[in-house]
Amino acid sequence: xxxxxxxxxxxxxxxxxxxxxxxxxxxxxxxxxxxxxxxxxxxxxxxxxxxxxxxxxxxxxxxxxxxxxxxxxxxxxxxxxxxxxxxxxxxxxxxxxxxxxxxxxxxxxxxxxxxxxxxxxxxxxxxxxxxxxxxxxxxxxxxxxxxxxxxxxxxxxxxxxxxxxxxxxxxxxxxx
Amino acid sequence: xxxxxxxxxxxxxxxxxxxxxxxxxxxxxxxxxxxxxxxxxxxxxxxxxxxxxxxxxxxxxxxxxxxxxxxxxxxxxxxxxxxxxxxxxxxxxxxxxxxxxxxxxxxxxxxxxxxxxxxxxxxxxxxxxxxxxxxxxxxxxxxxxxxxxxxxxxxxxxxxxxxxxxxxxxxxxxxxxxxxxxxxxxxxxxxxxxxxxxxxxxxxxxxxxxxxxxxxxxxxxxxxxxxxxxxxxxxxxxxxxxxxxxxxxxx
Amino acid sequence: xxxxxxxxxxxxxxxxxxxxxxxxxxxxxxxxxxxxxxxxxxxxxxxxxxxxxxxxxxxxxxxxxxxxxxxxxxxxxxxxxxxxxxxxxxxxxxxxxxxxxxxxxxxxxxxxxxxxxxxxxxxxxxxxxxxxxxxxxxxxxxxxxxxxxxxxxxxxxxxxxxxxxxxxxxxxxxxxxxxxxxxxxxxxxxxxxxxxxxxxxxxxxxxxxxxxxxxxxxxxxxxxxxxxxxxxxxxxxxxxxxxxxxxxxx
Numbered sequence: 001x002x003x004x005x006x007x008x009x010x011x012x013x014x015x016x017x018x019x020x021x022x023x024x025x026x027x028x029x030x031x032x033x034x035x036x037x038x039x040x041x042x043x044x045x046x047x048x049x050x051x052x053x054x055x056x057x058x059x060x061x062x063x064x065x066x067x068x069x070x071x072x073x074x075x076x077x078x079x080x081x082x083x084x085x086x087x088x089x090x091x092x093x094x095x096x097x098x099x100x101x102x103x104x105x106x107x108x109x110x111x112x113x114x115x116x117x118x119x120x121x122x123x124x125x126x127x128x129x130x131x132x133x134x135x136x137x138x139x140x141x142x143x144x145x146x147x148x149x150x151x152x153x154x155x156x157x158x159x160x161x162x163x164x165x166x167x168x169x170x171x172x173x174x175x176x
Numbered sequence: 177x178x179x180x181x182x183x184x185x186x187x188x189x190x191x192x193x194x195x196x197x198x199x200x201x202x203x204x205x206x207x208x209x210x211x212x213x214x215x216x217x218x219x220x221x222x223x224x225x226x227x228x229x230x231x232x233x234x235x236x237x238x239x240x241x242x243x244x245x246x247x248x249x250x251x252x253x254x255x256x257x258x259x260x261x262x263x264x265x266x267x268x269x270x271x272x273x274x275x276x277x278x279x280x281x282x283x284x285x286x287x288x289x290x291x292x293x294x295x296x297x298x299x300x301x302x303x304x305x306x307x308x309x310x311x312x313x314x315x316x317x318x319x320x321x322x323x324x325x326x327x328x329x330x331x332x333x334x335x336x337x338x339x340x341x342x343x344x345x346x347x348x349x350x351x352x353x354x355x356x357x358x359x360x361x362x363x364x365x366x367x368x369x370x371x372x373x374x375x376x377x378x379x380x381x382x383x384x385x386x387x388x389x390x391x392x393x394x395x396x397x398x399x400x401x402x403x404x405x406x407x408x409x410x411x412x413x414x415x416x417x418x419x420x421x422x423x424x425x426x427x
Numbered sequence: 428x429x430x431x432x433x434x435x436x437x438x439x440x441x442x443x444x445x446x447x448x449x450x451x452x453x454x455x456x457x458x459x460x461x462x463x464x465x466x467x468x469x470x471x472x473x474x475x476x477x478x479x480x481x482x483x484x485x486x487x488x489x490x491x492x493x494x495x496x497x498x499x500x501x502x503x504x505x506x507x508x509x510x511x512x513x514x515x516x517x518x519x520x521x522x523x524x525x526x527x528x529x530x531x532x533x534x535x536x537x538x539x540x541x542x543x544x545x546x547x548x549x550x551x552x553x554x555x556x557x558x559x560x561x562x563x564x565x566x567x568x569x570x571x572x573x574x575x576x577x578x579x580x581x582x583x584x585x586x587x588x589x590x591x592x593x594x595x596x597x598x599x600x601x602x603x604x605x606x607x608x609x610x611x612x613x614x615x616x617x618x619x620x621x622x623x624x625x626x627x628x629x630x631x632x633x634x635x636x637x638x639x640x641x642x643x644x645x646x647x648x649x650x651x652x653x654x655x656x657x658x659x660x661x662x663x664x665x666x667x668x669x670x671x672x673x674x675x676x677x
Contacts, residue, residue, distance in 0.1 A: 004387070004391070007395060008383075008384075008387050010327060010330070011334060011387050011390070012380065012383050014331040014333075014335045014338070015334065015338055015342070015379050017334075017335035018334075018335040018336075018339045018342050019342060019375075019376075019379065021335065022339055022342050022343050022346065025343065026346055028364075028368060030364040030367065035364070035368070037372065040368075040372070060328060060331055060332065060335070061335075063332075064309070064313065064332055064335070064336075067201065067309050067312065067313050068204070068300045068304060068309050069306055071339075077297050077300075077301050078208070078293065078296060078298075078301070079205050079208050079209075079297075080208045080290070080297050081297070083212060083293070084293070085254065085290075136254075137257050137258070138258055138262075139257050139261070147253075158364045158368065161365050162365045162368035166372055166373050169373060170377070173377065173380070187559065305522070305559070307520075307522050330519075333519060333520060333525070336521040337521045337526075337562065337563065340561065340563045340564070341515055341563055381516075382515070382516040385511060385516040385517060386516055386517065386519070388476075388511065388517075389516070389517035389519070392479050392481055392508075392509045392511075393519075393529060393533060393577065393578075393581070394504050394505065394530060394534060396533045396534075396535075399535060400531070400532040400536060400538055400541060401538070
């Protein structure tokens with residue numbers, strides 16, 4: 001990779017960090033549970049930036065949040081977030097973005113493979129988030145799933161379909 | 177221009193504002209972690225200290241509580257969940273559910289701790305300039321192998337500087353669509369695409385211009401290091417916080 | 428007058444249909460105030476990006492202070508500063524102070540010197556009271572001046588502006604125009620690409636008109652002003668009404 005291309009990826013990745021942070025504030029009112037776009041931007045970062053830059057992107061997002069910049073949902077921040085009830089979801093973004101990016105890349109960046117990649121990525125986020133929620137709050141698994149996963153699944157499905165279409169449209173434009 | 181988040185930095189000249197950001201960062205990590213296994217007495221003591229610095233830094237407690245109201249709601253749920261699930265001396269029972277003394281105690285303690293840790297984070301981000309946080313991250317990353325800390329610092333800068341721009345663009349796009357009756361669109365997938373696709377296109381276009389601007393200003397990874405200005409009181413604060421965390425462990 | 432830039436028959440073509448430039452030759456001297464005019468897609472932007480080494484010519488040579496740009500990129504970029512059209516997408520720093528310091532940090536200048544230089548430039552441009560603000564929260568005129576400050580700390584000899592007055596209100600335009608004129612008086616060479624010739628023509632020493640990637644006219648404002656509309660650029664109204672070239676600022 002030459003220098004100019006490296007700078008380009010650095011800048012794209014930085015702007016995706018900003019998108020992920022802002023994704024917590026962009027709300028689309030659909031049905032009873034409003035849709036927040038943050039996890040969609042995480043998955044898109046994987047698909048558009050690739051495994052290495054995608055992982056870098058999420059790592060920097062988490063780093064600045066834990067370091068005290070108010071980029072987590074509701075304008076919160078701090079190392080305490082890591083031990084809080086939603087810490088698992090945040091940490092889950094790391095493997096999720098890497099796996100999503102790798103699957104999408106491995107299966108040839110088609111729309112169908114992107115959808116599979118993002119479904120697996122979303123499940124990884126829950127696989128990290130729900131047990132964490134259960135332990136921190138001492139809920140039963142049924143309760144943790146009912147609070148921390150089921151209400152969001154429909155929204156996730158919609159976001160994944162939208163994201164696959166968005167990735168397909170953007171790839172030729174940004175020539176990555 | 178839009179305020180990105182409620183907790184952005186407030187200007188001021190209090191002790192906490194002037195304290196070296198690396199020292200502040202270390203203290204917060206230390207205290208947050210030593211608080212987790214701590215007991216009631218320690219938590220209340222810490223609460224009083226926090227309250228003092230809140231006042232000292234000129235922050236408004238009521239407006240802060242208002243900003244984190246959803247978090248407080250979540251804590252309330254945690255409190256209820258703990259109170260209902262712990263086994264122990266029953267105070268009140270209703271069908272299968274029973275509230276116990278141990279449950280109430282435990283639930284209150286856990287919620288209170290999360291609340292204190294949260295407030296600690298609020299104090300930090302309201303008394304620390306975002307650019308100082310970036311410098312501190314760069315400084316702490318320096319000894320970590322394989323991490324190009326200077327590039328990370330630039331990326332943080334870019335992300336911070338573009339958050340308000342992107343948020344504004346999102347607002348503009350959504351207003352332009354409302355003006356063309358986009359609300360009538362019922363298909364949720366289309367709704368998402370119509371907001372996100374133009375937003376991403378604009379963001380990537382901005383990125384392309386930004387690359388040019390950075391190149392024309394001689395961008396290089398090998399850059400001048402950031403500067404830290406200690407206030408001279410760092411040692412006292414460090415010593416006090418180490419004593420405090422030892423005290424928590426002893427209690 | 429000292430010759431700063433010597434352009435010798437440069438051409439550049441793009442493969443995606445974007446307007447390139449063809450066989451451009453000209454010299455630029457110290458202290459000149461040049462307006463580069465032409466319709467959208469006439470190749471102005473492509474030409475400007477060559478001056479700063481952001482694009483390199485396919486054929487021909489571009490010499491800055493006697494050195495070939497291809498071989499001395501960093502030196503060229505210090506000598507020739509570039510202010511882009513959209514202020515929001517060229518701001519790198521998260522505070523006004525950091526934004527101005529960016530260029531000097533890239534050159535690995537010592538921190539104490541950076542602080543001194545940045546403070547001085549901010550004071551010169553009357554921006555010092557804003558030093559801790561987020562750049563994106565400034566007014567249009569202030570933002571444009573900030574981008575100029577970011578260039579000025581590098582001590583450039585030539586400053587290139589791409590549409591410096593776009594999206595500015597009247598006070599903002601006056602602020603920026605005053606800054607540009609002051610820079611020219613203090614010895615900087617100014618090159619401005621703009622559709623808005625009226626605003627700057629009174630202070631300009633030379634107008635260059637481009638069309639289809641070629642330089643069509645190059646001369647003193649008084650000689651060229653009547654030809655502007657032939658090339659799709661609005662002629663200043665004072666000239667249309669027979670009053671010649673008048674200052675835009677009162």
